[in-house]
Amino acid sequence: MDVTVAPQLDRSPIGFRRKARAYLALTKPRVVELLLVTTAPVMILAQGGIPDLFLVFATLLGGAMAAGSAGAFNCYIDRDIDRLMKRTSNRPLVTGELSDREAVVFAWALGLASIAWLWFTTNWLASALALAAILTYVVFYTIVLKRRTEQNIVWGGIAGCFPVVIGWSAVTESLSWEAFILFLVVFLWTPPHYWPLSMKYEDDYAAAGVPMLAVVRQRSEVGLQVILYAWATVACSLLLIPIAPMGVVYSVVAVAAGAWFLWESHRLYAHAIREGEVRPMRVFHSSITYLTLVFVAVGVDPLLPF
Template sequence: MTQTPVAPARPGDEEASESLSGGRIRRVAPRRSTVAAYVALTKPRIIELLLVTTLPAMVLAAGGLPEWWVVVATMLGGTAAAGSANALNCYVDRDIDALMRRTGHRPLARHEVSPRGALVFGIVLGVLAVGVMGVVTNWLAAGLTAAAIAFYVVVYTMVLKRRTAQNIVWGGAAGCMPVLIGWSAVTGSLAWAPVVLFGVVFFWTPPHFWALAIRYREDYARAGVPMLPVVAAPQRVAREIVVYSYVTVAVSLLLWPLATGWVYGVLAGGAGLALLAGAHRLQAGTRRGANAKAAMQLFHLSNSYLAFVFVAVAVDTFVR
């Protein structure tokens, strides 16, 4: 009997068992508890990155630490809002999630949560998020919170994702909203500084996500999702990643003369050089016909880059 190698278990699947099926070894992950399955619907790792961009924006808006209750309400509201958008995304995408190796472990794909349960859960989280933001902070922040959820679920997931290779370019705007929400929660208004921070996340999103899509290109192709790495030549994808990376770094440095000092400029500039080096390394690997490893390196590097730039915003504010 020929055995087909199986992929290593995902984090959290340490107790996975193996069973024989049709001459192949199939790794069967243990079912999660109901609570754990609902938590998984919210995609906690994505929420962490969103909150990393929210708090520094609040610190910059306040010129230091905002009122503690504003921070708590915004963090809780932001967590619920992101969890709502992610759960509703899982509900809408449950058909293609089951086809993709990267998303096959999600609760709806594994039938750990019913579609109706996921839908109700996502809506309730969204209502709670908007209510908390409106009552505790202000209704501008609440309105932006509602807009972020609606944009991610309707514009990105339902309209753009399966129709255009530019899906993540425009749909990624939803992930930029936390900086506007955090700023408005503190000040009750908007200004140019949070708009620049919005731009940093906006231009950062394509190279970040396209790097991941390079690694999982076959997944997206199987599911019929026209991510750029699926429909365009690798050389074009790498070139666009480099261009967007340069624009990301340039926009990040606009914040230096606008609202920050030399500490931010130095830290953001150094992080930008690292991001550009990763993008060019991916482009060089593409020319050699081997870019999967460089793509995942850039994906992880881009996570660190965004977190570092926003931490630099807070550090600079406290130093000044």
Template sequence: MPALRAAFPELEGESELFLVQAKRSHNLRRSVLAYIALTKPRIIELLLVTTVPAMMLAERGVPSLGLVLATLFGGSLAAGSANALNMYIDRDIDAEMKRTVKRPLVTGEVSPRGALTFGLALGAIAVAVLAVLVNVLSAVLALAAILLYVVGYTMILKRRTPQNIVWGGVAGCLPTLIGWSAVTNSLGWAPFILFGIVFLWTPPHYWPLSMKYKDDYANAGVPMLPVVADPKVVGKQIVIYSWAMVLWSFLLIPAADTGWVYTIGATLTGAYFLYEAHQLYGQAKREERELKPMRLFHGSITYLTVIFLAVAIDPLLRF
């Protein structure tokens, strides 16, 4: 830069202005990315995976693009609101955990007041969008999801009971009801069965992750089940919930009159999930020094994605 100034002295003011503008642009970009990180985009993706298939099952086909986009937009804002408020409340324990130490509130990229304002604003906009562009029932369900996650899970259950993720996971099940109600403006047995699949899926999805990071949770004082219970107990609970989930998933066949696509999808993915759950339980029973819980964690994401993909495709291939 000194050489540039010597060769072109007439550009000195402009170059300084360029540097200032570039720095401002860089800071703005970092700030925007930090606020996006508050919403936990990867979790939002998982929630949307359950919303669209519920809409397609309710429609028995493909709903209007406008309705889908409005529902996804409102649902994403609601999930982002819940996640941002969760980070605001948990910023003290996030600072104690290796897995969360780089979150924006811990690093100082976002202020607590900024995160709180951002989370509340997203929630208000989400409810308004769904109420105006979709229907009031979907808006009420989205508000319930935010309150259940922020108040029920984060503020009440998370730091008090090993069953936190079981009942706290109810909030993550509501996108199935939101998707269905967006199409029908009502609820029924089929969406509640989809709700139940996600509800029973949550513990065997999250407990393996908690097993991997149990020292983190212990240091932060969060009584996740793997922190307070022997691995064999955790493994057994995972197997019980896995079997309940797979058996429950077959209830959708009579309840929604699903066809061969869903039946095959539920059978194959269910068998895969049960195999991985029993493998992890076997490792715990043998008291292996190095458990491999992340196989089930990643496999559970595959399970949910594939079975809800089957839910979406099934109405399109009925003959």
């Protein structure tokens, strides 16, 4: 009989630096970094050039705080299943570096500070969108969807799309088709980005009772879904070319990077249906590179004369 052994709490004294690192880990900094990659380039596109640098700083800081707050709430709410998964066994609420009270107070403080900061340094729309992003991730994804449906990451991924519209609204105080297209790019990109990760850690999710697609479906089915969403992502990214309109740099990068993303997705599916060695993290890492290249091109393209 399998017995899940809870991780041992670290009872050694916790100094200032260790406590600070624990608070930083609570915000999921790698996720925050990826979200900010989609914010600054969109601000350049919205401006048609380099926006006011303080506005860029204020938007990135506010967005980072909002994303960090959502991540901290997620760690607090999911602390029970984090104790069951190897992938999350080093999170500060699992190791005991932070108490539940410290985590939830930090999450509330950071979230309220982000909304107030964006309200006073950018505009009400960017602030309201940051609030919507936090609520979407914490309530819609973490509380409602994550433990109930295999489509959790599809609709829960909406939260990760908000930095695009926050950046656009910070510059223009409005939203437009360009912002919605890029919002949709991130929305469609999220499943083929996250499902390969869930394939690698499917045993973790199964142990925790989280119905990620890789837990409840065959690998071949997951691979097919990755392909379909990858194609939809690349097709949507190309819609920006006539709408914005975008120039040569974005067009070349969107096509080339998209082709590479599709190639890796098809390789994953091919190995899955042959029941060979599946390397889902190749698609996971390539998806990050793909999104980064596309959004860097979004920011560079308006600065060039062609």
